[in-house]
Amino acid sequence: MSDETPSGIPSHRPLPSVDMPLLRDHVRQTRRRSVLAGSVLLAVGLVAAALAWWRADDGTAPSASPAPAEAALPVPVEVGFTPPVDAGPAPLDGGAAATPSAPLRVEPTEVPGGTRTTHAFGQALGFRPALTNAGLEGREADAVTVALTDVMDFRRCRPEHQMTVERDADGRAQRFEYRASITHIYEAVRRDDRWIGRRVDVPVERLRRARGGVVQNSLGGALEQAGLGRSMVGTFVDTFDGRFDFNTETRGGDTFRVLVDEERIGDHSLGFGTVWAIEYRSQRRGLLQAFWVETRPGEGDFHDETGRAVHGGWLRTPLRFDHISSPFNPRRMHPVLRRIMPHNGIDYAAGVGVPVWAAGDGTVTFAGERGANGNLVSLRHDGGYESFYAHLSRFAPGLAAGRPVRQRQLIGYVGSTGRSTGPHLHFGLKRNGRFVDPGRELNGPGRALPAAQMARFRSQMARLRGELASIELPDVQAATDRETPAPSDATPRDEGGMD
Ligand SMILES: [Zn+2]
Known part of the structure; x- marks a missing residue:
């Protein structure tokens, strides 16, 4: 017998609302059968074999038991959340339950017509367990989970996120709010016997x-x-x-x-x-x-004062960067491999997580891991162009080959995946299948605005x-030596930024 239940569900999958007493009875029955069978074998005299079999069976019987119990359960709620371990009826062997660490609790506060309670998501092992931690009862927790399934991504729940339950004067839950951040708020509201979920529009x-x-x-x-912050240098x-x-x-x-x-x-x-x-x-x-x-x-x-786009219709640098750590160079000495290798793009040093945008309207041709490039996105554009974004820490949600993207659309985040010695974006550009310097290529005369x-x-x-x-400048002493170049943040520095 393996770790899987007879229905083929791996045992680490959360089993929603398995009733503990029912399960314990079943385990007890299974054990009783084992003991009975063991006695019969003992009577025949196969003492040693029976003992060995009984030990083995004792270990496997409980993992088989949830399946019959499952038939009596309400339809399992598929929430798309994959906690690392079983969140539900852990103590099959009758041992101590793995109690989820106590969630942050705030005492109910009186609000007009009822009460409001707030809890942190905490260490809950799934969305539904978090709801019961927050005080929702089984049926309510199921309904709220269903109402929010298509609205929010449960995999993105974090311990510090806040959950609020509002109850009417009779103590009946009327509204549930999930606050992931100041801009990401979701709610489920009771309407008669149904719960309706939606994302709350936060006016910016x-x-x-x-x-x-x-x-x-x-x-x-x-x-x-x-x-203004240094990132505006870019x-x-x-x-x-x-x-x-x-x-x-x-x-x-x-x-x-x-x-x-x-x-x-x-x-x-x-x-x-x-x-x-x-x-x-x-x-x-x-x-x-x-x-x-x-x-x-x-x-x-x-656009400049003549109405010409400064980038020729391209976003020349597809992120807000700190400095260029390695320019386009067909004959670069590779900092790690120590041989002349073309550097087929521009490296922009920036912190992990800095957003990376599409340089122009186009179509995603690749989004995934590719060797030394780490997490790579490539886009095809009009005019025989293809652009490349390497070493990303992660991709924008929903990005996949074949999807259209628009200029300045978020495609991923700066990282250091693949052959890379520090967080940066490697930005490459091909024209008709050949690598070209994005710095030069995308700097052609920009499109003029239409006369209209x-x-x-x-x-x-x-x-x-x-x-x-009308912006007044601070009254600072101008630099004493006007011919001394100020150290610039845009100076290309060799910091071992790679490929
Ligand atoms: Zn590079």
Whole structure:
């Protein structure tokens, strides 16, 4: 007999709502039969064989027992949650139950017309056990599980997530809320005898922020000082690429201004969203400006003052990065393999988990693990192009070969999988089957806005320029030596970033 029940269900699968007394009786009966059979054999005189058989049987009988009990159970609820061990009736052998560690409990608080209780998901071994920990009774827990099955992904439950149960004055549960984060909230509400589940729409407020600063030591440092964060270096480098080289032309005393949306829920800041306009005033190159033109909510491109897209329709850097750790180089000495090997892409150093976006509209051709590339995504685009994103820590949910993607759509997260010495994105590009330098290739003259959109663009630009001009710069001492290049965050550094 194996670890599987006769119905073929592996025994580590949770058995929903197996009734303990019933199961114990069954185990007891099984044992009684074993003992009886053992006695008969003893009587025949096969003492040694009987003992051996009885021991073996004693070990296997309990694992076979849940199956008959299962027939009497309500239809098992398939919740798609695969806990590491059996969450249900563990103590088949009558031993101590593996008690799930006590969930965080908050005493019921009085609310108009009833009470509300909040619990952490804690160490519950599945969604349904968590519901019973939170105080829902068996039937309610089943109904809530069913109501939320297609609404939320139970595999993403985490110990710190909060569950709230609201009861009416009679103590009947009326509403269940699952709060994974400030933006990810799910609820199930009782309607007569049914429970209806849905994702709660959390309105995100967008507040326009106007920030500026003076470069003293580095652009990243100045951005940080202005409360924008270093990751915005990438936006500057990317947007003004081809017009300004942040590696060699940055000088102390250069200034920048940014108009950006801060996304908030109540008093809680979620971070920065769309950058509407950026400006860099270089002592070497003069004034650089770019203005965001939204094509679809959350999508678009920067345009220069003539209405030309700065990226030629591509997202040249498909993430917010810290610095380039290895440029495209057909004759690179490989830092680990110590031989000349082409570096067929650009390595962008960034933290694990930083979102990676599709560089352009296209179709997923591959999403999976592939040798030294680690977790790899490749996309096919119009014009004979294919783009590659390697070493990802994980993929965007639902990403699969054959699926269409749009520019700036999330495809995965920065990681260090495959042959990699640290977290970075390897971004590669093929044109007609040959690797090309994405830095050069995607920097061609951008698409001009259609003539019909120019009038609107001009008035929008005038307004944004007015807003930019009104940003006051902090009164800092400009760098003393204006000819000393400020160390730039965009400097390519050899940090052993690989392939
Ligand atoms: Zn690379």
